[in-house]
Amino acid sequence: MKWPLLQLKHVARFGYGDSLPTDEVQSGLVSVFGSNGPYGTLGRANTLGPAIVVGRKGSYGKVNWSDEPCFASDTTFYIDASTTLHSLRWLYWLLQTLRLDQGSDEAAVPGLNREEAYARRVPLPPPNAQKTIARFLDFETHKLDSLLAASQRVLDLLAEKRKAIIATAVTRGLDPKVKLRDSGVPWLSEIPAHWEIERARWLFRERDVRSTTGDEEMLTVSHLTGVTPRSEKEVNMFEAETNEGYKLCEPGDLVINTLWAWMGAMGTAPVKGIVSPAYNVYEPGPRLTPAYIDALVRLPAFAQEVTRYSKGVWSSRLRLYPEGFFEVYLPVPQQGEQRAIVAHIARETAKLDAVRAATERTIALLKERRSALIAAAVTGQLDVAAVDGAYGGADAY
Template sequence: MSGIDAWHREIPPDWTVRPLRSVADYAVSNVDKILTDEELPVRLCNYTDVYNNEKIHLGMEFMAGTATKAEISKFRLLADDVVITKDSEAWDDIGIPALVTETADDFVCGYHLAMIRPNPEKLDGAFLFRCLQSKTLRIQLELSANGITRFGIPKNAIGSLALPVPPKPIQQAIARMLDRETAEIDVLIAGKQKLLDLMVEKRRAIIAEAVMRGLDLSAPLRPSGINWLGDIPKHWEIERSRWLFSERDQRSQTGEEEMLTVSHLTGVTPRSEKDVNMFEAESTAGYKLCFAGDLAINTLWAWMGAMGTARVDGIVSPAYNVYTPGPRLLPEYVDALVRIPVFAQEVTRYSKGVWSSRLRLYPEGFFETWWPVPPLDEQQQIVEHIGTETTKIDRLRTATENSIALLKERRAALIAAAVTGQLEIPEAA
């Protein structure tokens, strides 16, 4: 018996292991239509509804669509149904379940999903939902998936899924227990996530206040005359970026330099540090050189804040723009300033494009922006202050993220142990 089937041997003696087809009906939906006058209007439960929610109820907002009477009859969702994600671009995003808790005449399972209807005499929907939440069981679906750029679960694999099937009163007791226990864990996770959100806001506020107001709160202020800056310390200067930066448009001869990426989340980082699959050109010869301290701007995503200064020498896409700060600006100060959201909003004013999501920041637009210019020694103090304060926040953030990960692991382990009979359920006894 393989490792993934080892749980079979551990189930209690009054439990059985049965294929899903013997305890439930299932169907793969093909309903995915925009609203027309030719068919009946319906509310479609779609992929994101299932992916983002454990319970599906009528209080949610659903996509409008149309379906024939036959499709509505076949794919109408009922309370106690379980819906799973059938296909996805990510292998481990398939088989994710959600439990349907309410029904309506026009409520239909949409495309990219499969609906499972338990036989009410043999299987409880809430218990099935928890079984499919367990990686121990869902991995059967993941391993059955086929595809290259998009993965899908074959219909017969759903029916062949091996399920633990205890007596129904025990199924219901397990489901009730898991509802209680996971709810308590979810409250803890939500509290910690709220703390993470507050840390993100505090981090942004610390940086924004430092680069726009300085560290001396008693310093007299004066109007900058620039909307996004407001009042600034009286001794600071204001300058257009055309007098602070020069454009660098040097090209790599070989393309062998370190490839750098420019993101609104992480600024400028080596591609080798990115844990993502990214398109790689056959040759990067002709890419733009970007040296440590240069400001690199992702032309297409500048409006989202995709810019920052490079920490190491490398190359960036020829579609990006690279600027070298002059002697009046420290690269670290530049990086801090361009990464605050209000600066991204400012450069949007100088970007060109018909659609907001297609705006591009070209050099002539960037050179129109106004910058605060503190004395160099004050810039250094600002940079050091930001480094000290954000390091404290980042340590707390890392600790909080680790505690959330542990809670999620505990939650997953609890579900897996309960649905495979490894926990004693007093209520069931």
């Protein structure tokens, strides 16, 4: 199907959003749209309804839809019936194929350049075809979006299952029939009766050895991934001119990001390396298996516990110093049981990871299918008129 190609400026005009009024109470029933979508309400609108809101700053190029009149903020453009004569819903789908997020002429504050967007050439189907395309895509993408939402729920359930497997194993052991006793430690509650409880001061000693060259492997400490080599992660962060004086850590050492311990930024080092001088490094004693400690300290409940021993005025600026960490109580199974727990966690999480990887592949394929479907429909590569009856034939905006 061949439709004429026109520059976008001949199809629609981008209206500028407005600054939020400071002299009005920012409450009401009208949605306020920023570049990422709705984020508040106001008592009046500055668009007609429905409207398309396109990110101009920040998440520029992102295309949002509002069924009702809305307030487009000053970080956005908008399109409504006052700025185009064409089907708004068709235009909404068309804009998603233009990759408006892939270009900016403003280095200091990246944004969508309206003139560059206007210069894009787009196929212009006749009005009836625009409405047919909109109906088709509304119906088909709804089905795909439902599948995507279901797949995301699977990922969420897998993540929760993973947390539960690890938490149960490191605080209750592997025998569901084992006799339990009150640990006397609120964050642990009951533990197997034969396990011991010790303060961290009797299980670790602080290691403060500095690199003389700074040439060792740089390690990062995150609440999401624990301790990992920086070379394995995509990080954009400040790098010092030299790493001389950074703290050395050995494989199996516990490394705690002093500032972000309250978020769970800690774990055991997988390899020898160096970490920021602001972090604390602890050498585990002979009663501990490093992999068991890694699983234990990365429990959300453990992060909450160390918060009690952190110092600072604001919760987001708490710091966990050695004297605070050494006050924390930890469960200590026999080393053979620790190793069994680690092996169990590895087996069970490997099964979950396989399902997660398959689900992520499904999500990627669904997203590819969705994008391809939209592109084929709005460019005329897919004849949607032949199946229009399946969608009820109701008019689209």
